[in-house]
Amino acid sequence: MLDFTIGLSEGVAWPWPIAVYLFLAGISGGAVAVAICINLFRGVHANTPIMKAATLVGFVTIVLGMVCLVLDLTNPLFFWKILVYYNLTSVMSIGVIALLFYIPLVFVLMCVALREEIVSFSFLKWLDPIIGFFGKFRVALDWIVLLLAIAICAYTGFLISALIRFPLINTAVLPALFVASGFSAGCAATKVLSTWLFNADRHGPELHILHLAEWPIMAVEAMCLLMIFVALATGNSAAKEAVAGFTTGVWADVFWIGAVGIGFIVPLFLNFFGSKSFREGACAFYVSGLAAIGGMMCLRLFIIYAGQINAI
Numbered sequence: 001m002l003d004f005t006i007g008l009s010e011g012v013a014w015p016w017p018i019a020v021y022l023f024l025a026g027i028s029g030g031a032v033a034v035a036i037c038i039n040l041f042r043g044v045h046a047n048t049p050i051m052k053a054a055t056l057v058g059f060v061t062i063v064l065g066m067v068c069l070v071l072d073l074t075n076p077l078f079f080w081k082i083l084v085y086y087n088l089t090s091v092m093s094i095g096v097i098a099l100l101f102y103i104p105l106v107f108v109l110m111c112v113a114l115r116e117e118i119v120s121f122s123f124l125k126w127l128d129p130i131i132g133f134f135g136k137f138r139v140a141l142d143w144i145v146l147l148l149a150i151a152i153c154a155y156t157g158f159l160i161s162a163l164i165r166f167p168l169i170n171t172a173v174l175p176a177l178f179v180a181s182g183f184s185a186g187c188a189a190t191k192v193l194s195t196w197l198f199n200a201d202r203h204g205p206e207l208h209i210l211h212l213a214e215w216p217i218m219a220v221e222a223m224c225l226l227m228i229f230v231a232l233a234t235g236n237s238a239a240k241e242a243v244a245g246f247t248t249g250v251w252a253d254v255f256w257i258g259a260v261g262i263g264f265i266v267p268l269f270l271n272f273f274g275s276k277s278f279r280e281g282a283c284a285f286y287v288s289g290l291a292a293i294g295g296m297m298c299l300r301l302f303i304i305y306a307g308q309i310n311a312i
Helices: 016-042 049-071 076-083 091-113 115-119 122-135 138-161 173-198 205-233 237-242 250-272 282-309
Strands: none
Touching: 016 049, 016 091, 016 138, 016 173, 016 205, 016 282, 049 091, 049 173, 049 205, 091 115, 091 122, 091 138, 115 122, 122 138, 138 173, 138 282, 173 205, 173 282, 205 237, 205 250, 250 282
């Protein structure tokens, strides 16, 4: 058994690996869902740089997230039991079922999207007919993975909102916040990787659509945070005490400096202030994307730690 509660964790029940898992699962679902939505909006099912980057991000992050989740189990070597025994009244069991379908299907979608790159390696050419077979079901694959990706984003919120002893966490708004923040960070990760690895045009029409989608998503994320704060400030005595999570302690600093400062203000500043050449430059583009991703990680850490520390 690995003990993650020493030092950073302040003795909480759900330590930092859970926050990292929530972060990675949110990026995975958000990136894949946004890329598929852009294709559906354009009326195509094409293997664009955005789709290639999103599926690669989606698969890699969900696998890394599952590693964090398994390592946090009391007995990591017996993780297979949660794949065999189910309780359909448990949010975690429902989430495991969704993950069992999502992980292999997003892997298949990634292979279909990266077919050209995969078969360019001579020792992988034998995969071409297999990938081609799955490519015949591309429309159904896109729709199924889209629904599962949204479910994964929401599931991470439902998973921890079920903890009734923690007013900051136990709110119906949390799943919506996690979907919005997952979409926001997924957009950022997709645009950064599609440009850096797949040579997407930073000023092209696809990235323009992705860029425009970021702002309403961030607005929804900000509204969800505001609703959580107002609900706590106007709630019962326990809820009002939980407001301290936003105002005092190290996790309040993580929220205001990391989630708000880095995650919201930095991207807004880089995209709307300064000269046109600066705003359209590569530096502002990459820093803005990385800031949005870092802000989401800070938000997850804040929710996990401030939520548990300010318990009833």
